[in-house]
Amino acid sequence: MDVLQNLLSGFTAIFQPSNLFFCFMGVFIGTLIGVLPGIGPVGAMSLLLPATYKVAPLSAVIMLAGIYYGAQYGGSTTSILVNIPGEASSVVTCLDGYQMARKGRAGPALGMAAFGSFIAGTIALVGLMLVAPPLSSIALGFGPPEYFSLMCLGLTILIYLASGSVVRAVMMACFGVILGCVGQDPDTGSSRFVFGIPDLLDGIGLAPLVMGLFGVSEVFSNIEQSLGRREIFNSGIKKLFPNREDWRRSIKPIFRGSILGFFLGILPGGSAVIASFASYAVEKKISKHPERFGQGAIEGVAGPESANNAAAEGAFVPLLTLGIPPNVVMALLLGALMIHGITPGPRLIPEHPEIFWGVIASMYVGNVMLLVLNLPLISLWVQVLKVPYKVLFPLILLFCLIGAYSINNSTFDAAVMLVFGVLGYLMRKYKYEGAPMILAFVLGPMLENSLRQSLVISDGSFLIFFIRPIAGTGMIVTFLMLLSFVVPAFRKRREVIVHEEVT
Amino acid sequence: MDARKRGKSSLVLGLCAGVVFYFMGAASGLTKDPDYPTKPINFYIGWTVGGTTDMAARPLVEAASQHLGQPIVPINRPGASGALAATSVMTAAPDGYTLGASASSNLVVAPLSGDVTYKDLSGFTQIMNFGVYLYTIMVRSDAPWKTWKEFTEWAKKNPGGAKIGITGAKSADIKGIALWQVEKREQMKFGYVAFKGSAEVLTNILGGHINMYGASIDPSTMTYVKEGKLRPLLYLCKEKMAGYETIPSVEELYGIRVPNFMGVFGPKGLPEYVLRKLDDAFGKAVKDTRFANVMNQMCTPVVYMPRDKMKEHVEKDFLEVSKVIKLLKAEEAAEKK
Numbered sequence: 001m002d003v004l005q006n007l008l009s010g011f012t013a014i015f016q017p018s019n020l021f022f023c024f025m026g027v028f029i030g031t032l033i034g035v036l037p038g039i040g041p042v043g044a045m046s047l048l049l050p051a052t053y054k055v056a057p058l059s060a061v062i063m064l065a066g067i068y069y070g071a072q073y074g075g076s077t078t079s080i081l082v083n084i085p086g087e088a089s090s091v092v093t094c095l096d097g098y099q100m101a102r103k104g105r106a107g108p109a110l111g112m113a114a115f116g117s118f119i120a121g122t123i124a125l126v127g128l129m130l131v132a133p134p135l136s137s138i139a140l141g142f143g144p145p146e147y148f149s150l151m152c153l154g155l156t157i158l159i160y161l162a163s164g165s166v167v168r169a170v171m172m173a174c175f176g177v178i179l180g181c182v183g184q185d186p187d188t189g190s191s192r193f194v195f196g197i198p199d200l201l202d203g204i205g206l207a208p209l210v211m212g213l214f215g216v217s218e219v220f221s222n223i224e225q226s227l228g229r230r231e232i233f234n235s236g237i238k239k240l241f242p243n244r245e246d247w248r249r250s251i252k253p254i255f256r257g258s259i260l261g262f263f264l265g266i267l268p269g270g271s272a273v274i275a276s277f278a279s280y281a282v283e284k285k286i287s288k289h290p291e292r293f294g295q296g297a298i299e300g301v302a303g304p305e306s307a308n309n310a311a312a313e314g315a316f317v318p319l320l321t322l323g324i325p326p327n328v329v330m331a332l333l334l335g336a337l338m339i340h341g342i343t344p345g346p347r348l349i350p351e352h353p354e355i356f357w358g359v360i361a362s363m364y365v366g367n368v369m370l371l372v373l374n375l376p377l378i379s380l381w382v383q384v385l386k387v388p389y390k391v392l393f394p395l396i397l398l399f400c401l402i403g404a405y406s407i408n409n410s411t412f413d414a415a416v417m418l419v420f421g422v423l424g425y426l427m428r429k430y431k432y433e434g435a436p437m438i439l440a441f442v443l444g445p446m447l448e449n450s451l452r453q454s455l456v457i458s459d460g461s462f463l464i465f466f467i468r469p470i471a472g473t474g475m476i477v478t479f480l481m482l483l484s485f486v487v488p489a490f491r492k493r494r495e496v497i498v499h500e501e502v503t
Numbered sequence: 504m505d506a507r508k509r510g511k512s513s514l515v516l517g518l519c520a521g522v523v524f525y526f527m528g529a530a531s532g533l534t535k536d537p538d539y540p541t542k543p544i545n546f547y548i549g550w551t552v553g554g555t556t557d558m559a560a561r562p563l564v565e566a567a568s569q570h571l572g573q574p575i576v577p578i579n580r581p582g583a584s585g586a587l588a589a590t591s592v593m594t595a596a597p598d599g600y601t602l603g604a605s606a607s608s609n610l611v612v613a614p615l616s617g618d619v620t621y622k623d624l625s626g627f628t629q630i631m632n633f634g635v636y637l638y639t640i641m642v643r644s645d646a647p648w649k650t651w652k653e654f655t656e657w658a659k660k661n662p663g664g665a666k667i668g669i670t671g672a673k674s675a676d677i678k679g680i681a682l683w684q685v686e687k688r689e690q691m692k693f694g695y696v697a698f699k700g701s702a703e704v705l706t707n708i709l710g711g712h713i714n715m716y717g718a719s720i721d722p723s724t725m726t727y728v729k730e731g732k733l734r735p736l737l738y739l740c741k742e743k744m745a746g747y748e749t750i751p752s753v754e755e756l757y758g759i760r761v762p763n764f765m766g767v768f769g770p771k772g773l774p775e776y777v778l779r780k781l782d783d784a785f786g787k788a789v790k791d792t793r794f795a796n797v798m799n800q801m802c803t804p805v806v807y808m809p810r811d812k813m814k815e816h817v818e819k820d821f822l823e824v825s826k827v828i829k830l831l832k833a834e835e836a837a838e839k840k
Contacts, residue, residue: 046552050561184672188672201618324702324706331554456694
């Protein structure tokens, strides 16, 4: 009852006109920057941070939070329409979302992404509201060894991401790990693959890499096919909203994705990117028709899009209950609260209940606003597909360049994006997939860090990965999965999963 | 004709007057300085938005811009411990329209240990100092050691038993460099666990995965100190936080100098009239109340040093750290063999 009463007071706060306005501004800006590739929530929030100095702390947080989860809604739009992830967390949405668009089903894909995001957002909110404090202490139990075993599991699951040849997927994963090594050695500080370029000291940026590999390469490979002759999307646009069959396929992935995403979001470092990849891999693994994935399976859109939204809201748990920001966006929110003299931490909920419950209530309202905002927009977005290529492509390239530059005010990042654009084009031409490479690129450095941290803690003993309960369980599951690849009975199923498209 | 003649003669007259005034001015030292600033000033911050330096520098430059009468635009250019921003400042024209935020990581540690384009301080003009970072060693309050002395006695008997979380590689992090010096003095060994930032170190010490915190104090950690969940044992710098003055510092105990400045700098060769304007504007800006409030919330004390003092201070820091890094690298090289 306490929860209900608190929530009620939260809703009273949010329904004040000024707060409603800030909530709307937040989700509106969030949707916009989500759609624009490269321009992420961090940039927009930092620009708007000074503007929040003058308003009440609750309004400030409501708006900034709205930008963050709003961006997760918008991120899928360009993934589906033009194969460019609007946010890094929408990379996997490209795999099936874009294929759906090519088959004239852009509407249902966009619709399902919006509905999935809405449902996931609501589920994650209930989680945030009911179980935030106990969950945050569980998150503290995740030390380096636990992360290591999670990463091992992640890299094993990666095999399921491949829709073509396993050998090629593993090759791309290795390449991703190598790219992830670029930068300073985390332990000794010596430079690796830096070639005297200071811009590489912090490694290659994820956003320019993703935008190059998926977006720019898409433009290049389309240029190759003669510009004038090709019809935009062969079959045109049939329907705007998902039909009953789509719903039947998607509802379970949405729920699974929500729960998975929420838990991964709570873990420090477990970002929305990983949540979306994990959801995709899980859906492909348990699907009865894994061969449909990569060919425009709606489950491949619904699951990951739900997962990244749930993860975005899960990330609020460590900030609001422990006062520890799990990512840059949360660090910005922490800064915004501190400007107003409020320090998030274990005492936030008892001392400033109006902030905690106000934010929760605003998310309910914000999620509804986003759905209302996004559904009518679908018909508008779909029109984008009717824009002729010779107009659309230069625009896409321009937005990508602006986006890549704006992340760090760096022309180097824009150059990185172009290099990976060319690489991505070649990969596409010779049927090497980008997804395993990206996941390995994200997981590789985390795997390395947690391995080295663990070994310092254990004085060099590998036992640390097996004697701790969470880490040990993760390792056992990893071994079982690896085993399933070699045992013949399981292998048969696996072969269906990686069924070559060539046939 | 008439008009042209008059025009000519007035031109000559004007020229004469100009020459006379010029010499008069030069003789009495009253030359009119060029107007500065007449357009917005770019201010490079080499760290991400929302970080300590970013949060501290933004209200400072806002206050300074009010005294200068032109906006100062903060530009975040994170990467290579702030060295990319420092490079942008160094290579900019010395006209006073490009400035930046300095810290030991981009002016001292990066040129001494990283692959950056500058190897010393010669490319920069130090303008002022506005604050200091506070670095500490902390343990959980349920740890057996109540004081630094108790800890060192235990550590001597248990080499490597202390697992300390630091932010970055030992030789590329100013706290790591300080800790290495402490090790030498106390004849003990830490196990260094490198994390990405102080938030990660905090989660890991709260979760009990490591037993020591070796990073800067920020509002998140401060909450836990105030709640009695974390106990500071030693400051890895000279300054102390209010209310915790009895805790010893490395400067007191070992005479170790740890650079922890937070300053404003520009490219070398800034003209004197620009510097005078900046001295004045930033000197007033450190007294701004909103800036002071933010600094207080960030747990970073305001420490003002004018230009000359700052130059001397940073050069001394640089010299000191360059000696230590040389020894540290030699030791690391020997260990590899």
